[in-house]
Amino acid sequence: xxxxxxxxxxxxxxxxxxxxxxxxxxxxxxxxxxxxxxxxxxxxxxxxxxxxxxxxxxxxxxxxxxxxxxxxxxxxxxxxxxxxxxxxxxxxxxxxxxxxxxxxxxxxxxxxxxxxxxxxxxxxxxxxxxxxxxxxxxxxxxxxxxxxxxxxxxxxxxxxxxxxxxxxxxxxxxxxxxxxxxxxxxxx
Amino acid sequence: xxxxxxxxxxxxxxxxxxxxxxxxxxxxxxxxxxxxxxxxxxxxxxxxxxxxxxxxxxxxxxxxxxxxxxxxxxxxxxxxxxxxxxxxxxxxxxxxxxxxxxxxxxxxxxxxxxxxxxxxxxxxxxxxxxxxxxxxxxxxxxxxxxxxxxxxxxxxxxxxxxxxxxxxxxxxxxxxxxxxxxxxxxxxxxxxxxxxxxxxxxxxxxxxxxxxxxxxxxxxxxx
Numbered sequence: 001x002x003x004x005x006x007x008x009x010x011x012x013x014x015x016x017x018x019x020x021x022x023x024x025x026x027x028x029x030x031x032x033x034x035x036x037x038x039x040x041x042x043x044x045x046x047x048x049x050x051x052x053x054x055x056x057x058x059x060x061x062x063x064x065x066x067x068x069x070x071x072x073x074x075x076x077x078x079x080x081x082x083x084x085x086x087x088x089x090x091x092x093x094x095x096x097x098x099x100x101x102x103x104x105x106x107x108x109x110x111x112x113x114x115x116x117x118x119x120x121x122x123x124x125x126x127x128x129x130x131x132x133x134x135x136x137x138x139x140x141x142x143x144x145x146x147x148x149x150x151x152x153x154x155x156x157x158x159x160x161x162x163x164x165x166x167x168x169x170x171x172x173x174x175x176x177x178x179x180x181x182x183x184x185x186x187x188x
Numbered sequence: 189x190x191x192x193x194x195x196x197x198x199x200x201x202x203x204x205x206x207x208x209x210x211x212x213x214x215x216x217x218x219x220x221x222x223x224x225x226x227x228x229x230x231x232x233x234x235x236x237x238x239x240x241x242x243x244x245x246x247x248x249x250x251x252x253x254x255x256x257x258x259x260x261x262x263x264x265x266x267x268x269x270x271x272x273x274x275x276x277x278x279x280x281x282x283x284x285x286x287x288x289x290x291x292x293x294x295x296x297x298x299x300x301x302x303x304x305x306x307x308x309x310x311x312x313x314x315x316x317x318x319x320x321x322x323x324x325x326x327x328x329x330x331x332x333x334x335x336x337x338x339x340x341x342x343x344x345x346x347x348x349x350x351x352x353x354x355x356x357x358x359x360x361x362x363x364x365x366x367x368x369x370x371x372x373x374x375x376x377x378x379x380x381x382x383x384x385x386x387x388x389x390x391x392x393x394x395x396x397x398x399x400x401x402x403x404x405x406x407x408x409x410x411x
Contacts, residue, residue, distance in 0.1 A: 017408065024205045107200055114197035133198040160191060 012052050015061050016045065022065050029118055029130050030073035032080060040076050044069045066131065066144045074123040120166060125159050132156060213408070220405040221292045224299075224398045231394035232287055238280040245273025252332070261342045262335065265328035272325050279314055296406050303399055307391055311374070315390040316367055323359035327352045 016023075023044050031037035051068050055061070118126055124145070131141045138156070142149040253266025286306050290299065330352065331341055341348045366386050373383025388396045 013407070020209070021202070021205055024209070025201070028201065028205070110193075110197045111201055111204070114194060114201065117194060129194075133195055163191070163194075 008052070012049060015065075016048060019062055019065050022062060022069055025130065025134075026066075026069040026073045029126050030077045030123070036076075036080070040073065043076065044072045047072045063140060063144055067146070070127040070130070070144065074127060077123045077126070117163060117166070120162075121159065125155065128152065128155055129159060216408060217296075217405060220401050220408075221299075224401045225292060227394045227398045227401070228287055228290070229394075231392060232284060234392065234394075235280040235284045235287075238276050239284075242273045242276030242278075242280065245269055245276065249273065261340075262332070265332050265335075268325065268328045269332070272321060275317070275321070279318075283310075283314075296402065300399075300402050300406065303395065303402060307395055307399065310391055310395065311370060311387065315370075316363075319363045319366070320360060323363060324353070324356040327356060 023041050026044060027037045027041040031040045048065060048068050055064050118129060121129060127145055128141060131144060136144070138149050138152045141156075142152045145152065147155075249266045249269040253263050253270060256262035256266060283306070286302070286309075290302055292299065327349070331349070334341060369380060369383035370387045370390060371383075373380040373387045
């Protein structure tokens with residue numbers, strides 16, 4: 001029994017290690033500060049371990065991992081949005097991007113823009129855009145997020161429209177949907 | 189920012205994560221290797237004490253057997269204890285040299301190989317040799333100690349000396365059993381709890397914990 005537990009733990013640790021970038025990305029998309037990112041990454045790892053007995057080894061681990069990690073990220077963000085002051089500042093990909101005061105780097109600027117775009121999205125749509133940017137197919141996205149493929153297609157099409165409309169004007173000049181608590185049109 | 193631009197920025201983020209990950213792995217490696225160095229410092233200290241013990245035996249028993257070279261019983265006791273002291277010195281010097289040769293900047297596999305070689309030597313040479321000698325080396329020491337207060341067991345009570353050797357052989361039987369258990373634990377560590385415990389005891393906690401840290405570090409940094 002002990003040996004089986006140890007083996008299961010080892011198997012989990014190896015899988016988590018191999019797919020750790022998923023944790024970093026989900027934490028980067030849903031966390032508002034470096035501390036939050038750290039807390040969220042830990043929470044994701046804990047929930048993955050708890051859910052590990054339900055993992056079906058015949059299926060792709062990354063799909064299952066995204067499903068659990070995104071659920072944790074979505075819950076985390078919803079909870080944060082309820083408890084955090086609406087105008088609390090958000091660090092762009094905390095730990096990964098220098099603060100504007102520290103850097104005028106073009107790459108940092110592009111990442112800040114990406115974060116600003118993601119921040120305009122409500123939690124579920126963040127999951128969709130993350131998976132889309134990861135080049136996942138609509139079928140895979142549907143499987144991970146737990147909605148139908150046609151629903152995924154509709155939502156993504158709306159997100160694209162929404163982004164085009166928003167991106168027609170510079171991101172910095174847009175009203176901050178995330179900080180005002182307002183939801184973009186056409187999202188849940 | 190169109191979707192293509194978002195994708196390009198996402199790939200940039202991916203590269204940043206990889207860079208951060210590499211930095212974190214580097215930090216982890218450094219911290220674990222420092223832990224291993226700390227563990228092995230205790231081994232070095234133990235070897236230093238062993239060296240001092242060996243030197244003390246040599247300094248005491250070299251003049252002793254030379255003084256008693258006309259009395260075979262005391263000559264043999266003195267030579268045995270002097271020889272034991274030399275062995276203690278030789279083995280501790282060898283281990284200390286191996287520890288000094290460990291390059292913590294080398295690839296993990298190379299460090300693991302060095303540690304495995306050290307462990308192999310301890311288990312297959314040092315421990316069997318000293319466990320076997322330990323079964324008997326106390327006999328000349330006891331004879332010499334009692335001899336120094338005027339009790340010559342060899343002459344006055346040879347039965348006691350025979351009894352000493354009998355218990356030495358009984359101890360050797362236990363050592364042989366222990367060695368068999370250790371060998372079995374080497375083949376299947378999970379099925380032989382006692383063997384594993386004996387093996388870890390024979391290796392000593394500094395080597396065991398250093399090996400565990402190295403294995404964890406390797407699992408952590410493997411890609």
